[in-house]
Amino acid sequence: MNTENIKIVNLGAKWFYESFINQGIKNVFHLAWSPQGKSKKTYQLIEKFNSNKTLQHKVHCANVSVVEKLNSAEPFVVDIEQAYKVIPGMRKDLILHAGPPIEYEQMCGPMKGAILGAIVYEGLANDITEAEKKVLQKKIKFSPCHHHNTVGPMAGIVSASMPVWVVKNLKYGNYAYATINEGLGKVLRFGANSPEVLRRLKWIEKTLFPVLKKVIHLAVKNSHGINVKTLTSQALTMGDECHNRNVAATNLFLKEILPYLIELPISKKTFLEVVKFISSNPHFFLNISMAACKSTADVVEGTKYSSIIYTMARNGVEIGIRVAGLPKQWFTTTAGMPKGLYFSGYTEKDANPDLGDSTISEVCGIGAFAMAGSPAIVKFVGGSPDDAVKYTNEMYKITYGTHQTYLIPQFNFRGTPLGIDIIKIIQEGITPIINTGIAHKQPGIGQIGAGILYAPVDCFVQAFEKFVETYL
Amino acid sequence: MKNIIKPNCFYDSIFLMQLSEKLSSELSCKITLMMGTEANKMLLKEQGLLTSLGQNAKVNDLIICCPDNVNEGEILELITKHTFEQQPVSDVPTLQVDKDIYAVANLVSVSIPGEFVYYEVKKIIQKVKSQKIEPQKLLLNHKMCIFIFSDNVPIEEEVKLKQLAKKNNVLIMGPDCGTAIINGIGLGFANKVRTVYDTAGYKSGIGIISAGGTGLQAITSMIHNCGGVITQGIGTGSRDLSDKVGGVTTIESIKFLESDPTTKCIIIFSKQPSKKVVNKLVNYITAYCKKQYILSLIGFESNGQKKIKNVVFAETTEAAVEYALKHFGIKFKPTVVSKTEVEQVVRKLKKTKRKYVRGLYSGGSLCDEAMLVLKRYIGDVYSNTPLNPNYKIPSAWESCEHTIIDLGDDIYTRGKPHPMIDFSFRKERLLKEAQDKSVAVIMFDIVLGFGANPDPVKELLAVIKHAKKLCNNEILFCAVIVGTELDPQNVGYITKSFSKSGVLTFNSNVAMAKFVGEVVKNL
Numbered sequence: 001m002n003t004e005n006i007k008i009v010n011l012g013a014k015w016f017y018e019s020f021i022n023q024g025i026k027n028v029f030h031l032a033w034s035p036q037g038k039s040k041k042t043y044q045l046i047e048k049f050n051s052n053k054t055l056q057h058k059v060h061c062a063n064v065s066v067v068e069k070l071n072s073a074e075p076f077v078v079d080i081e082q083a084y085k086v087i088p089g090m091r092k093d094l095i096l097h098a099g100p101p102i103e104y105e106q107m108c109g110p111m112k113g114a115i116l117g118a119i120v121y122e123g124l125a126n127d128i129t130e131a132e133k134k135v136l137q138k139k140i141k142f143s144p145c146h147h148h149n150t151v152g153p154m155a156g157i158v159s160a161s162m163p164v165w166v167v168k169n170l171k172y173g174n175y176a177y178a179t180i181n182e183g184l185g186k187v188l189r190f191g192a193n194s195p196e197v198l199r200r201l202k203w204i205e206k207t208l209f210p211v212l213k214k215v216i217h218l219a220v221k222n223s224h225g226i227n228v229k230t231l232t233s234q235a236l237t238m239g240d241e242c243h244n245r246n247v248a249a250t251n252l253f254l255k256e257i258l259p260y261l262i263e264l265p266i267s268k269k270t271f272l273e274v275v276k277f278i279s280s281n282p283h284f285f286l287n288i289s290m291a292a293c294k295s296t297a298d299v300v301e302g303t304k305y306s307s308i309i310y311t312m313a314r315n316g317v318e319i320g321i322r323v324a325g326l327p328k329q330w331f332t333t334t335a336g337m338p339k340g341l342y343f344s345g346y347t348e349k350d351a352n353p354d355l356g357d358s359t360i361s362e363v364c365g366i367g368a369f370a371m372a373g374s375p376a377i378v379k380f381v382g383g384s385p386d387d388a389v390k391y392t393n394e395m396y397k398i399t400y401g402t403h404q405t406y407l408i409p410q411f412n413f414r415g416t417p418l419g420i421d422i423i424k425i426i427q428e429g430i431t432p433i434i435n436t437g438i439a440h441k442q443p444g445i446g447q448i449g450a451g452i453l454y455a456p457v458d459c460f461v462q463a464f465e466k467f468v469e470t471y472l
Numbered sequence: 473m474k475n476i477i478k479p480n481c482f483y484d485s486i487f488l489m490q491l492s493e494k495l496s497s498e499l500s501c502k503i504t505l506m507m508g509t510e511a512n513k514m515l516l517k518e519q520g521l522l523t524s525l526g527q528n529a530k531v532n533d534l535i536i537c538c539p540d541n542v543n544e545g546e547i548l549e550l551i552t553k554h555t556f557e558q559q560p561v562s563d564v565p566t567l568q569v570d571k572d573i574y575a576v577a578n579l580v581s582v583s584i585p586g587e588f589v590y591y592e593v594k595k596i597i598q599k600v601k602s603q604k605i606e607p608q609k610l611l612l613n614h615k616m617c618i619f620i621f622s623d624n625v626p627i628e629e630e631v632k633l634k635q636l637a638k639k640n641n642v643l644i645m646g647p648d649c650g651t652a653i654i655n656g657i658g659l660g661f662a663n664k665v666r667t668v669y670d671t672a673g674y675k676s677g678i679g680i681i682s683a684g685g686t687g688l689q690a691i692t693s694m695i696h697n698c699g700g701v702i703t704q705g706i707g708t709g710s711r712d713l714s715d716k717v718g719g720v721t722t723i724e725s726i727k728f729l730e731s732d733p734t735t736k737c738i739i740i741f742s743k744q745p746s747k748k749v750v751n752k753l754v755n756y757i758t759a760y761c762k763k764q765y766i767l768s769l770i771g772f773e774s775n776g777q778k779k780i781k782n783v784v785f786a787e788t789t790e791a792a793v794e795y796a797l798k799h800f801g802i803k804f805k806p807t808v809v810s811k812t813e814v815e816q817v818v819r820k821l822k823k824t825k826r827k828y829v830r831g832l833y834s835g836g837s838l839c840d841e842a843m844l845v846l847k848r849y850i851g852d853v854y855s856n857t858p859l860n861p862n863y864k865i866p867s868a869w870e871s872c873e874h875t876i877i878d879l880g881d882d883i884y885t886r887g888k889p890h891p892m893i894d895f896s897f898r899k900e901r902l903l904k905e906a907q908d909k910s911v912a913v914i915m916f917d918i919v920l921g922f923g924a925n926p927d928p929v930k931e932l933l934a935v936i937k938h939a940k941k942l943c944n945n946e947i948l949f950c951a952v953i954v955g956t957e958l959d960p961q962n963v964g965y966i967t968k969s970f971s972k973s974g975v976l977t978f979n980s981n982v983a984m985a986k987f988v989g990e991v992v993k994n995l
Contacts, residue, residue, distance in 0.1 A: 005610055006655060007576055011592065012583035013486040016621070016660070019922045020581075022960070023658060029573055033584045033592070034482035037532045039510070043591040334479050456480050458530055 036429040037457035045468040046426065055305075055471055059325075059423070062305035066324050067401035067419040069299050070364060072171050075292035076225035079166035080180075080213050082205075083158055086166055087148050087177050090158075092122070096145040098156025098357045099315025100330045104135055104142060108316030108352050110191025113443020114155035115142075117193025121201050122159050128193060146311055146322075150177040151294045151357035153286060154189040154439055154447075155316070162201070163209035165288050169295040170224065176295035178287040180204050180212075183280070189356075190439045190446035211266060211274050218260040226256060228292035231285070232366065233405045236416075241374035242289050243358055243367030244435040244450055249285035254278050290357065293364040302327040307467055308400055308419045312363050312432065312455065316355035316439070321459050323422060326467060333458035338436050340451015341379065350448055352441040359434050359455075365403040365418035368435040368452065369395045373408040373416075377435065391433050391452075392417065398424040398432065426464045431455045475526035476544050478534040482507060483555065485585065488534075489889045491554055498550065504537040505551075509585060511624065515886050574599040578608070578616050581659055582646070586624030589647055593618060593633055601640045610655060612643055612704065612728040619659045620646030620709065627716050630709065634720040643724055646709040650685020653692060653705030660707070661892060663689055663921040664958035665696035668703050668734045677701030678796045679735040681725045683708045683742035686835025686919060687768075687789060689954050690981060691739060694793045696956045697963070697979060698802050703735040704728075713745035713769075719753055726753075730761045737764040737799050739792045743840050744771040754783050764799065768792035770840045771859060788841055790982035806983035809976075814987070817948060818994045824946045826912035829853070829992045830905045831876035832898055834891040835954070838917050839878040842985040849989025850874060856881050871905060874992065876915075892924045895931045906939035906947060912995055913948045914939075915988050917981065918970075920955025920963060928961065929969045936973060948991070949975045952984045 008028045010017040017030040038046075049055065084090045095115055097107070104112070119131035119140060134140055145152045152158055164177040182200055186192035219225050232242055235249035242249055254275070261271065278284050297310040306324035313320055320332040335353035342348070361367030371377055372392035375385035392408065395417040402415030420432055431454045438449040483491070488505045495503040504521055506512040508529030516522040521537040529535045536547060574580070574596050584592060600616050607613050618637070625647040637644045645652050645659075652659040656669030668674045678695055680702065682688035692705050706729075708721040722740065729735045740753070750772055757765050758781045765783045774785040786792035794804040829846070833839035836857070843852075843859050852860045853874040865872060868883045879891035879898055888894055898916070905911055918928050925931060936949060951970055955963040967977045978984035 005608075006579050006657060008579045008581065008657075009573055009577040010581045010583075012581075012622070013484045015486045015923070016581050016583055019658070022922060023664075025657060029577065031573065033484070035509075035531045035585070035588055036482075037530065038588075039531055040587050043588065047591070336480060457532065458480075 036426075037461045038426065039461075042426065042461055042465060045465055048472055049423070049468050052472065058305040058471070059307055062303055062325065063308055063400045063419065063421060066300045066303050066306045066308045069172075069303075070296055070418055071401070071404045073229070073296035073299065074170040075167050075176075075228045075295045076170055077165055077216055077228060077288060078168045078220055078225040080163055080209060080216050081166055082160070082209075083162050083164050083177070084160035086175075087150055087158070087164065089143070089148055090160055091141075092160045093124070093139065094141045094143060094160070095119070096143055096148055096150055096152065096156065096158040097315060098145060098152050098154065098355060099313045100318055100320030100332045101144050102142075102315045102317060106317055108355065109441050109443040110352055110355065110439040111155040111157070111316050113191030113193050114157040114188045115140075116443075117188050117197060118157050118159040120193070121198050122161060144313070144315075145357055146313055148177075149175060149294065149298060151290045151313075151360050152179060152189065153181070153290065153358045154356040154437060155191055156357050157188060161205060163205055163212075165291045167228065167288070167291040167295045168225070169299060172299045174295055174298055176291045176298060178291035178294070180208065181281060181284050181287045183277070184283065184447065186446045190437075191443040192446045193444055207270060208274060208277060211261070211264065211270065214264055215257050215260040218263060219257070222260075226253070228288060229405060231256065232289060232292070233407070235285070236366065236370055236373050236406050237409055239374055239376055241367055241370045241377055241435065243286070243361040244437065245282075245374055245377050246285040246289070247282045249289065250278065250282055253285050253288065286358065289366070290360050293360040293366070296364050297360060300324045305471060307421050307423045309363060309422060309463075312359040312420070313357045314354045314359065316352050319354060319455060319459060321422075321463060323463050323467060326463065326470060329466070331459040331463040331466070333456050333462070336453045336456045338434075338438050338451035338453045340438055340449050342438070342449035343447075346440070346448035350440050352439045354434070354436060354453060355439055356436065358436065362432050362434055363420060365399075365406055365416040368433040369399075369418075370406060370408065370416045371433075371435070372411060394430060395433060397428050398430050400424070422460050422464050422467060425457075425460045431457050431460060473521060473523070474538060474540050474542075475521075475523040476536040476538065476547065477508075477525060477529050478536065478548060478551065480532050481534055482532055483534065484583070486583070486889065489894075491551070494554060495547065495550060499538075499542060499547070501539050501542065503542070503547070506535050506537075507531065508533040508535050509587070511585070511587060519886075575603060578611050579654065579657070580616065580618045581621065582618060583621040586622045586647065589620060589622050589625045590629035590633060593620065593644070594636065597633075597636055597640055597642050600642055607641045612654070612706070612725070613731065614643040614724075615641045617643045617645065617654060619652055619707070620644065620649055621660050622646070623648040627711060627714070630711060631716055634717060638720055638724065644709075644721055645707045648710045649707035651682070651688045651705070652707035653688075653702060655704070658922050661685060661689065661890075661919070661921055661923045662705070663693050663696070663954070663956050665692045665956055666701045668701060674701040676734050676736045677703045679703045679729040679732065679738045680705045681708060681722055681729070681738065681740045682706070683710050683712050683722075683745070684837030686917075686954065687741040687743070687837030689835070689919060689921060690789050690838060691741060691793055693954050693956050693963075694790070694804070694980060695797065696958075698793075698797055698804055700797050700800060700802055703732060710743070713742045713749045713753070715746040715748060719749045722753065723756060726757065726761065730763055735763070737766065737796050739766045739768060739796055741768045741789065741792070741837070742770070743837055745769050747772065754780055757783050766792045766795050770837070770844055788845065788982045789837075790980045806980040807978040808983070809987045814990055817991055821912045821946075821948065821991070821995055824912070826910060826946060827992070827995045828910050829874050829876075829913040829915060829988055830871055830908075830911050832879060832901055832905070832914070832916040833877065834879050834898065835917050835919055836878050836880050838952070838954070838981045839876055841981055842915070843876050845982055845985035846874070846876070846989045849993045856883065871908070877901070892919050895925060895928070899932070899935045902935055903939055903942065906942045911943075911947055913950060913988050913992060915950040915984060918951055918953050918955075918966060920953065920959040920961040920966065922960065924961070926960060929966060933969065933973050936975060940974070950978065950984050950988060951975050952978045952981045954981075
């Protein structure tokens, strides 16, 4: 039979594809189909948007300006201070958490564990049991970090006395905050709350914090503070993606502060303790980077007609996003489950759903979006460096621009994909890829692996529908 | 009954139907799997399978309906195991395929949920619009052919799609198009037949335009089985000749077949067409066409007119095929039952005091045609899809007097594969009819071809044997076999197997209906 010139696409059920193959036809391409979370209503709104040239033009202009603002940010570490002194709205009885708003009863294990640990740390209770009683008596209030110019990795718990990095976006004058990263293993951000964990937090407050505060003051005196953007762009060319891999960035940071550290009148013992603490924690830089991203993204909140997201965060139960053109509105859906590599003795069955504010990295064009430049990271998904390249390439399809400073050497120094656009997400049927750590679902155990996932599509569909309805 | 939700995944409905059956047998209880679309949730609700948990499921969530005692972990693991077989590549999120495939494709088969067809097909047409390509002879003089198997597409959307397609030189077959044979390639449920595209190099043949899937299958198989040749078998979708659609695809197809040098004559088949549209069609053909057109339109009254210029009205598919084959000097030979045989059968049945016929059809066109033929012998018959609305059976689940059932009716197929694939309901109903003491004859169709049930003999023979026992071998079983010797199931083997087990087999649906009519009339 002469069928060479017939080129068939089978859109939908695989059964039809097999039927073509059974007839001996070779030119058949099977295209699996899924609604990608879209309902009939979504499709109707896509139609309306696609036929409204005026709106498309307004959205385009708004998005171009948002990408420009994200690109021109100048995040500097300018101080380190206890939370209650700097974070807007911070109080003794308030605890901040990662992700979209959530009630204590609904929270996941690691987040509950971390909160109880923080209450004891603050001296509001003598032990974990008493801490829980306080919570159930509603004596403690909760609020998302994102509502207070703050971000927190994993459980993202911030309480009043915790020292936080103060990052200032020098270009726009706004501030953002994040705690000091505690290290790996049993740590509060993964829900651990044993005496050892709390002791480390106290050491951070009593020993590390005063030292770093003086270091930062010297840096500010010398050159406006620590330039986070420069460190990030260098680290990206050294194999970090600055979300799940911060080895190079942490070393660069240590190198940056060493001259100031040496100048300080502190004992050799303290000096050694501080240096050891930083250099033994390959994620030390993560929180600094997150605060820098937060100070970058907050600037675009409220840009009319912009369909670019300025928040993507998970609380371990739900993932939530916020869109520049729809300020302060969360769109949430059930958090996804990362696919990843587990520490020995743990499996996917032990894993908590996706957790943490660290996806602010992807929002600002690093993390999984910069994976092509971080081939070592793909071991988390059992993939090859080629996969890392594919993921980054795919993200260009759903972003509005590229980063001017964060460049990928093997893409001929093309910038990383920047400005996640909900309209492109809906039209392309692709959601942002996320790199993440994996917490045990029981409180107190800590990190059990790391992995990767596509953000669930539903929150983007809701945001898209609201966006078009708002501006149509 | 409980619901379990597997969030953020999507599987096509055919796969889920197969999986539902597999799981039901593995766990020995009824398991139903459906994606959480609004339409599906309504279906589950009607069947009493939806709980408040399932009610909240979204389009991307899989709803698992199962008895309370089913272990959640176990069933989720089984689903993971089976879906892994379906997508063997990896369980890491798959990267998107390049959608530009439509820039090179010229034949597209669409089988996605009906509510999304309009938007997806529109996107494809717009892609074609942006390409600078010429209409091609090999694509029925169009830039692209789109075959839409999906049903439940709103008729307004069908109209919009077909008009947009026409403007852009794209031919749309469907929606609700069960069968097509384009350039020798079978789409949907098609039979393997002789075409001018075979390497044997046949010079000319018959072109078919059909609004009915099994209608097209029956016509092409009959032509093939007599030694005739097909040029194209174009499916139009079941509503093409309705007032609203106005025969857009039919007229586009006529234009092509009229210009195609290999097509000698054309058969047009439809159930219940709009009178207005048929008149438009006849005017078009008589004004612009020179070839012979044979119109086989079930439920259309031509006011006694048999012929208008080059248009002939044939009452049945058999008559249409017979007329078309004459152009090639071929005589059509339907199965004949001799008068003495008929008398013998009548005598035997009379003794049992049984009176009524029950028909169980998997093909909608065949079902309508059988009722039309039977009407001449015994008047209107009851049905779930009667020709005369006064003869609708009060309950879809109970037959009364003479009843002919279309098993492809939505009421029977919701959440199940087409009755041409899945025989379970037909088997159930066959046994039920066999226990009715008033039933004299049970007639049914067996449709073969790509995509149809691969082994109807294995599926049905045991049930027929059991049914015969239930009625003390008093009921007469008749079957029409639609298919060819080239089909994977092989019509010869199927016919022989059923004949051996005491089923009277026919090569034409009309021949079977005539025989049954003659018998039942005399009871």
